[in-house]
Amino acid sequence: MGIRLIASDLDGTLFTDEKAISDETRMTLEEVTEKGILFVPCTGRAFASVPELVQTLPGVQYMIVSNGAAIYRVEDGERIYGCTLSVDSVERILELPMSEEMTFEVQIQGQSYTEQRYIDDPARFGATGFGVQYIRTTRHAVEDIQAFAQKHKAELDGMAFVSADQMLRESFWKQLEDSAQDIRITSSIPHLIEIGHIDADKGKTLGHFLQMRGIPADEAMAFGDAGNDISMLTAVRYGFAMANATDECKAAAYAVAEENNADGVAKMIRKYCL
Numbered sequence: 376m377g378i379r380l381i382a383s384d385l386d387g388t389l390f391t392d393e394k395a396i397s398d399e400t401r402m403t404l405e406e407v408t409e410k411g412i413l414f415v416p417c418t419g420r421a422f423a424s425v426p427e428l429v430q431t432l433p434g435v436q437y438m439i440v441s442n443g444a445a446i447y448r449v450e451d452g453e454r455i456y457g458c459t460l461s462v463d464s465v466e467r468i469l470e471l472p473m474s475e476e477m478t479f480e481v482q483i484q485g486q487s488y489t490e491q492r493y494i495d496d497p498a499r500f501g502a503t504g505f506g507v508q509y510i511r512t513t514r515h516a517v518e519d520i521q522a523f524a525q526k527h528k529a530e531l532d533g534m535a536f537v538s539a540d541q542m543l544r545e546s547f548w549k550q551l552e553d554s555a556q557d558i559r560i561t562s563s564i565p566h567l568i569e570i571g572h573i574d575a576d577k578g579k580t581l582g583h584f585l586q587m588r589g590i591p592a593d594e595a596m597a598f599g600d601a602g603n604d605i606s607m608l609t610a611v612r613y614g615f616a617m618a619n620a621t622d623e624c625k626a627a628a629y630a631v632a633e634e635n636n637a638d639g640v641a642k643m644i645r646k647y648c649l
Contacts, residue, residue: 378648380413380588380595382439382581382607383640385420385429386563387600388617391636394505396428403641407648408434415439415584417577419563419603421532422447422454422485424513441482442561442571442603443580444532454485456583457532458575464555465528468570469521471550476500477538480514481523483530487513490520493537501539501566533575536568544568561603569603578606585611596647598632598640600624615643 383389389396404414416429417439425438430449437455438447446456473479478500480489489510493500497510517523524531536551538544548568551560557573577599585595596613599605600620605627608614616628617639625631633639 378412378594378596378613379590380415380585381407381644381648382415382417382577382595382597382611384577384599384601384604384607385416385418385425387619387635388598388604389416389429389635389640394426394509396432397638397641399638400641401432403638403644403649405433407644410648412648413437413588413590415581417443417581417597417599417604417607419569421482421487421513422452424487424509437584439577439580439584440485441532442559442563442569442575443577443606444482444571444575445485446580446584447485452485456580456587458572458580459529460531460533460570460572461555461557462528464558464572465524465531465534467554468534468551468558469524469528471547471554473536473547474538474540474543476540477536477543477547479520479524479534479536481520481527481534482532483527484532486515488517488520488523489514491516491518499539500537502537506564533569533571535570537566539566541565563601563603576606577604578608578610581607582610596643598643600635613647615639 414434419442422440478493497507559573593612595611597607598615600617614629615632616625618634632643
C-alpha cells in the first residue's frame with residue numbers, strides 16, 4: 376500500500392516565513408486529495424487560532440491542535456477527541472512563583488485566553504514580526520489570568536508560558552519539571568514554553584487518529600520543524616524534518632526535506648505520493 380495520510384505542522388513547515396501557503400503546495404495538496412489521501416494539519420495552535428487558509432485547504436477534514444490535546448472535525452467544528460491537563464498538575468503549576476517578565480496563556484475548547492498586558496505588548500515577552508499581530512488578533516483577554524486558569528482548571532487543553540528572558544525560561548522550565556509528573560513540556564519557538572498532558576502530544580494523538588481511521592503508521596508521513604514535532608515524526612514511517620528545523624528534529628527524522636520557503640513539504644509529497 377502507498378501513503379494514505381499526510382500530517383503536517385504549520386509554522387516553519389507548511390507555511391512560508393510570511394505565513395503563506397505557496398501555489399505549488401496548494402496544487403500538490405489538491406492532487407493528493409484527488410488520490411484519496413488525507414491531509415491533517417497538526418499544530419500547537421488552538422483550533423480557533425488556525426487561519427481560514429488552512430481550514431479551506433483541499434482535503435482538510437480534521438485537525439490535530441493544541442500540540443495534540445484535541446482533534447477537531449473542520450466541517451462543523453466538532454471536537455472528536457480531547458486530553459486535558461489534570462487538575463492536580465494545573466494547581467501545582469499555578470503555585471509556582473512567576474516573574475513580572477513572564478506571562479502565560481491557556482487553551483480551552485479551541486480558544487486561547489491570556490492577560491491584557493500580553494495582548495497590548497507581545498514584543499515585551501519575545502514575540503516578533505508576525506507573532507505580534509497573531510497574538511493581538513487570536514487571544515481573548517481576561518482580567519486575571521491566574522484566577523481564570525484556577526476557575527477552569529479542569530478544562531485546560533494546555534498552558535503556554537512566555538518570556539523574552541532566556542535564563543528566566545530555563546529556570547522556570549526546571550521548576551515545571553519538578554512540579555508535576557503527568558505533564559509534557561515542549562517548545563515550538565524560543566520564547567515559548569508549552570505544557571500539555573503527558574498523553575497529549577502530536578505523535579500520540581496522530582497515532583490515535585490513525586487507529587480511528589484504520590491506517591497503519593507505515594502508510595503515513597509527517598512533516599515538522601521543532602521540538603513539539605518530534606513525537607509526530609517518529610510516530611509514522613516517513614517523518615520529515617524541514618531543512619530549517621532544529622538539530623534535534625532533524626536527528627529524529629526519517630529524512631530532511633527542503634526548507635519551508637522552498638516548498639519542502641510539496642516536493643517530498645510529490646516524491647513519495649504522486
